[in-house]
Amino acid sequence: MSARHSGRRLRARLGGRSLRTRLLVFVGATLVAVCAALALTTIFAQRAYLLGNLDERVTDAAERSQGGLQRREGQESDTDLGFLNERGQAVGTLAARFDDGHISAAEVVTRDGGQQVLSSRQRAALAGVTTDGTLHTLTVPGLGTYRVTALAGDGVPVLAGLPMDDVQDMISGLVVVEAVVAAVGLTAAGFVCVVVIRRQLRPLGRVAATAVEVSRSPLGHGEVTALTRVPDRDTDPGSEAGQVGAALNRMIDHVESSLAERQRGEEEMRRSEERMRRFLADASHELRTPLASIAGYAELMNRGTERIEPDLAWRRVLAESARMTGLVEDLLLLARLDEGRSLRSAEVDLASLVAEAVWDARAAGEGYNWQLALLLDTPALVVGDEARLHQVVANLLANARMHTPVGTTVIASVEATDTHCVIRVRDDGPGIPPALLPTVFERFTRADASRSRTTGREGGSGLGLAIAEAITTAHGGRIHVESVPGRTEFTIALPATGDSGRPSPACTSTASV
Numbered sequence: 001m002s003a004r005h006s007g008r009r010l011r012a013r014l015g016g017r018s019l020r021t022r023l024l025v026f027v028g029a030t031l032v033a034v035c036a037a038l039a040l041t042t043i044f045a046q047r048a049y050l051l052g053n054l055d056e057r058v059t060d061a062a063e064r065s066q067g068g069l070q071r072r073e074g075q076e077s078d079t080d081l082g083f084l085n086e087r088g089q090a091v092g093t094l095a096a097r098f099d100d101g102h103i104s105a106a107e108v109v110t111r112d113g114g115q116q117v118l119s120s121r122q123r124a125a126l127a128g129v130t131t132d133g134t135l136h137t138l139t140v141p142g143l144g145t146y147r148v149t150a151l152a153g154d155g156v157p158v159l160a161g162l163p164m165d166d167v168q169d170m171i172s173g174l175v176v177v178e179a180v181v182a183a184v185g186l187t188a189a190g191f192v193c194v195v196v197i198r199r200q201l202r203p204l205g206r207v208a209a210t211a212v213e214v215s216r217s218p219l220g221h222g223e224v225t226a227l228t229r230v231p232d233r234d235t236d237p238g239s240e241a242g243q244v245g246a247a248l249n250r251m252i253d254h255v256e257s258s259l260a261e262r263q264r265g266e267e268e269m270r271r272s273e274e275r276m277r278r279f280l281a282d283a284s285h286e287l288r289t290p291l292a293s294i295a296g297y298a299e300l301m302n303r304g305t306e307r308i309e310p311d312l313a314w315r316r317v318l319a320e321s322a323r324m325t326g327l328v329e330d331l332l333l334l335a336r337l338d339e340g341r342s343l344r345s346a347e348v349d350l351a352s353l354v355a356e357a358v359w360d361a362r363a364a365g366e367g368y369n370w371q372l373a374l375l376l377d378t379p380a381l382v383v384g385d386e387a388r389l390h391q392v393v394a395n396l397l398a399n400a401r402m403h404t405p406v407g408t409t410v411i412a413s414v415e416a417t418d419t420h421c422v423i424r425v426r427d428d429g430p431g432i433p434p435a436l437l438p439t440v441f442e443r444f445t446r447a448d449a450s451r452s453r454t455t456g457r458e459g460g461s462g463l464g465l466a467i468a469e470a471i472t473t474a475h476g477g478r479i480h481v482e483s484v485p486g487r488t489e490f491t492i493a494l495p496a497t498g499d500s501g502r503p504s505p506a507c508t509s510t511a512s513v
Contacts, residue, residue, distance in 0.1 A: 023201075027193045031186055039178040046174055050167045054147050055135050062133075062151045062160035065095050090162065094118075094146055096126055098157035103127065106159075108143060131157045137164070203234040203241035207248055214252060219259060227252050290320035333467060343385035343474055347497060350380040350421050351414050353390050358412050361397040367406035373413035380416040381497045384475045389494075392471050392479075395464040396425040396490050404429030416496065423492040432483035440481060441469040468492075 089109050096106035096118070103126060106118040118126075118140075125140045131152035138161070139145050145168070148161030213228045230249050236242030294317050301314075351374050362370045374380075382389075393412070400410045408429045415422040432440060439445050444462035468490075472479040477494040 023197050024190075024194060027197070028186075028190055031189050031193075035182040035186055039175075039182050042178060043171065043175055047167075047171050050170060051147075054162060054164065054167055055149075058135060058147050058149050058160060058162050059133070061089075061093060061095075061162060062149050062158060065158045065160045066151055066156065092143070092163040092165075094140070094143070094148065094159075094161040094163075096123070096159040098131065098150070098159070103159070126159060129159055131159075200241070203239070203245060206231065206234050207241065207245045210245075211248060214255075219255070227256050290324040293317075293320040294324075331463070333470075343388055343471075345383055346386060348382050348384055348386045348389055350382060350389070350416075350423060350494075351376065353386065354393055354412050354414050354423060357390055357393040357397055360394060361401060361410070364398070365401040365406075368401060368404075369407070369409040371409065371411040373411055375413055375415045378416050378418065380414050380421045382421050382475070382494045383497050384494070385471075388471045389475070392468045392492065393423060393425070395468045396492075399464055399490075400425060400427040400429070400488075419496055421494050421496050423494075424489055426487065426489040428486050429488060431485040431488050432481070437481065437483060441465050441479070 091109055091111050091113075093109045094106070095108075096103050098104065103123050106123050106126060107115040108118060110116050119142075122140050122142060125138055126148065129136055129138070129148055129150045131150040133149055133151055135147060135149045137145065138148055140161075143163070145164045146161040147164050148159060150157060150159040207230050210228050210230045217227060229252060230245035234242060234245040235249060237246060298317065355372055355374075358370050358372045362368075397410065397412065400408070404410075404427050408427050410425065410427045413424045413426070415424070436445065443466040445465070469479050472492055472494070475494055477492060479490065479492045481488070481490050483489070
């Protein structure tokens with residue numbers, strides 16, 4: 001429990017420090033722990049080895065002492081320890097003999113090779129040693145710490161001991177050497193770790209600097225500018241710092257794309273609002289013209305003036321009313337299509353539909369060369385609202401009639417494949433001005449003089465092509481236009497029915513109607 005609390009306190013103290021500091025502290029603590037473990041292991045292993053060797057020597061000395069007494073049997077007294085005079089006895093060797101469990105004699109080898117009799121106080125320190133061969137560590141007054149053992153066996157019980165000062169001095173010296181080596185090693189390792197960690201954390205510092213620079217960019221307003229990226233050298237996926245740099249770059253890319261998308265949305269919203277304002281202004285203008293005419297003729301009729309015949313006034317009122325009704329119906333149709341309301345769905349034969357539309361156009365514009373081309377290898381069948389599709393073709397033909405001079409050739413063709421049916425309306429008129437092409441399908445778009453009709457013709461509302469595009473899109477198709485002087489072609493592509501029935505014989509025909 002205490003170790004756990006200590007770990008928590010350490011984490012709490014390191015929580016507010018930088019990553020570099022925490023790494024240095026962690027690495028330093030790890031090195032200290034490793035060095036301490038190695039030093040302690042070495043010291044304990046060396047101590048165990050030295051004590052084991054000393055124990056062997058003590059046991060050998062006791063056995064030699066007992067053997068020496070046996071050889072001198074009959075020659076010595078109860079206090080004779082003459083075996084200490086034999087060769088091989090180290091300085092400080094201590095020997096004693098027992099008589100009825102009591103020490104009767106005890107001597108130690110001095111530095112000059114002689115023997116010194118132990119005092120009663122020194123003998124008392126040896127009194128607790130049993131003669132069972134167990135090794136003991138004792139402190140003998142005046143002599144120091146000894147490792148002793150006592151043997152009984154078949155001979156005279158004896159005690160032998162060797163001083164531990166050399167072993168303890170060696171262990172102390174080993175501790176000092178280990179401490180010095182550990183200190184030097186830790187210092188060198190700490191310096192190397194500082195250098196290595198600083199070098200390894202430099203990419204993180206550059207990544208952090210990039211993040212700070214990005215955070216200072218005005219992202220809440222203004223145009224989207226190119227945000228700073230982490231350098232390529234700091235995005236190596238093989239390193240942790242490189243992975244962080246690469247992740248930051250991906251996040252910056254996402255932020256930049258989101259900002260660009262927001263800006264595009266805002267720009268689109270501004271354009272949409274502008275289109276709405278222009279649409280309302282154009283719709284108001286278009287509605288105001290017939291309303292003004294109706295109001296004027298009604299006022300003239302109310303005054304009973306003779307400047308205008310009542311029948312003519314009524315015809316003009318009805319004509320303007322019809323014009324305003326058509327405009328309102330066109331606006332309502334566009335509104336329903338914008339809301340995504342479903343149209344009627346039935347199988348429609350585009351060949352018959354286009355043929356009927358061309359006949360209607362011929363009746364409205366007799367001075368034009370109307371042609372119908374059916375380029376079919378399979379029936380041109382689609383699923384949709386026949387009335388609305390007829391309105392699309394009729395609008396394109398009316399657009400060609402109203403914006404080209406008399407005598408223009410207008411060709412309506414139908415093509416069919418297994419996946420699509422294509423309607424093309426082409427004329428050889430003056431063409432659409434290039435500046436008008438990008439907005440030709442927008443509502444209330446008007447042609448300039450090059451596409452205007454001759455004086456006296458009734459002008460359109462500018463909704464025909466917008467309605468054609470909306471209906472085509474509602475049927476899952478697409479419409480586009482290509483125009484150069486002498487050739488203007490509108491193309492409508494609609495998805496064919498899933499099951500068009502049995503293919504009819506190949507049919508390619510062109511007819512003037």
